[in-house]
Amino acid sequence: MKHKYQINGISCGGCVARVRKTLEEHPDIEKTEIFLNPKGKTIISMKERLSVEELQQQLNKLEGYTITEIL
Template identity: 85%
Template sequence: MKHRYQINGISCSGCVARVKKTLEAHPDIEKTEIFLHPKGATIISMKEELSREDLQRQLNKLDGYTITEII
């Protein structure tokens, strides 16, 4: 299942790589696509549905990023 999010704090391709690696380290995340245009737009494919809070906990392994769901 795919969900759309906005990740605040993304500013460059290095940010994209770090955030993608961190999110995909979660066993229930299959694939993460993060875009710079529009900045921080994200599509996450999951094996099991994770809440925004679960995703934020995973992102908290890095400093400075917050995630919100786009409905």
């Protein structure tokens, strides 16, 4: 299942790498694609759908990033 999100706080390739690694540490996340153009657009492939709150909790391991779903 692929779902689209916006991650605020992404500003460079280093951010992309850190956020991708952190999200993919979650056992239900298979793959994370984060784009710099448009900045912060994200596609997450999951085994089981996670809520935005669960994704934010995973992101909270890093500082300065927030995630919202794109409908």
